[in-house]
Amino acid sequence: VVGHAAAAxxxxxxxxxxxxxxxxxxxxxxxxxxxxRSIGTVREDMDDMTTPLIGGFGHCSQELVNLMLIGEASSNVFDGSRWLGDDPSSGFLVKGIDGDRVGVPLVGYLSELEAMRYVTVGTLYKHPDCPIWVLGSPTHYTLLFSMRRSDAQLSREASLEQRAKKVFNDNALDEGSIAMASSLGAMLTALGIGSDRLAQAQQELVNEDVVLWQDFKFWTARQFGCSDGPSQASSSKLNLFLYDGQDPPGPSLRSIVVEQSDIDPRFAGGGADGDAFAATLHTRWPNAVVQVMPFAGAGSEGGGGGAPSMTSL
Incomplete structure (x- = not known):
């Protein structure tokens, strides 16, 4: 029995x-x-207690991936929990990453399935405490990392958006896109916005007794003096590394340059249509130009210089 993390x-x-x-x-x-974690607690973590942790072809389920990354076997990768159905008393609660309970994950997670619009990876996984991300693909997992901790941290704009999204989701009717106008006052209070701005918010945000998330996000950003456009990291150029331990063909290490841009990457020399790897990185760094190069000094384990396809990751 091991009683401390350091001993483990x-x-x-x-x-x-x-x-x-x-x-x-x-x-x-x-x-x-x-x-x-205990078998009973792992089952309680899941949306469906009968879900196997190891699926077809020996692949990990999302529950097992989350158990390894955050210590809880939740079934989803979005932030918080959501109710499926209009009435929580008869709906179904689906559980994601609970930041209030687990905090900011040490290691992040990105998924090719988000680029394919099958899942939505939340802000917590996209901005982990350490600049390390597990990349999920239909075949196996690879590891993306940076030597600079700030590359993982939230900008002021992104941090505000994360808070606003949590408040909105707590009052939303569906999957976080619509809230009733009657909840607007409570949402502003939760964000620390004074009641003297409620009338302005009602005038600018309420349409047919509902509030839309996109409108709420941009309005909230303006109240705190933040840009209501896409948030940018402190550095426009990131130097990342991609480790693939699959054998065969053998371990490889590649250098990944991510240069953020307002230009569609298809016209800027990177991230062409059909490039699943670049599309996956775009879920974290939208519109970035992605360049893949062999890691200098990696020798025979450096891998090829071409862009890695997610089927080979």
């Missing part, structure tokens, strides 16, 4: 060349994580 880390570091390296190493680690 030391145990795992010592196990790299022993039981973790054996034929059942990964499975043993998985069992350890499950027992640490």
């Amino acid at each position: 880390q030391h145990l795992l570091e010592e196990a790299v060349d022993s039981w973790l390296a054996g034929p059942c190493g990964v499975l043993s680690f998985l069992c350890s994580v499950l027992l640490s």
Whole structure:
């Protein structure tokens, strides 16, 4: 029994060349994580308690990925929880990443499925505490990371948008796009906006007794003196690295340059149609030009210089 995180880390570091390296190493680690969380609690984390943690072809379920990244086996990757159905008493609660309970994740997550519009990855996973992101694709997982911590942090605009989105979702009727006008006062109070601005908000935001999220987002940004356009990171050019440990063909390390731009990347030399890897990065850095290069000094493990397709990641 290990009682402290530091002791657990030391145990795992010592196990790299022993039981973790054996034929059942990964499975043993998985069992350890499950027992640490407890089977009953893991089931309660899920939307559907019968969901297997390992699906077809041996792939991880999203519940298992979340368990490894945040310590909870929630079934979704958006921020917070949502009710499916108009009436919470008869609807179905679907659970994502609860920032109030787990805080900001140490490691982030990006998904090709978001580029395909199947899922929405929340702000918490896109802006982790450390500049490390697990990249999910239909075939396997890779690791994207930066040497600069600020590359993962929220800008002032993005932080405000995250707060506003949580407040709006708490009062929304559907999946976070519409709220009743009667909730507007409570939403402004939750954001620290004085009641003296309620009349202005009602005049500018209410249309047929409802408030739309996009209108609320831009209006809130203006109240705090933030730009109501897309938020930009403190640096327009990011130097990232992509590690792919799949064997075969063997581990590879690539250098990824992400240059933020207002120009459609299809006309700026990167992110062409059909480039699933660039499309996945665009879910975190919209309209960025993505360049992939072999990592200097990586030798035979540096990988090729072409853009990695998500089917090979």
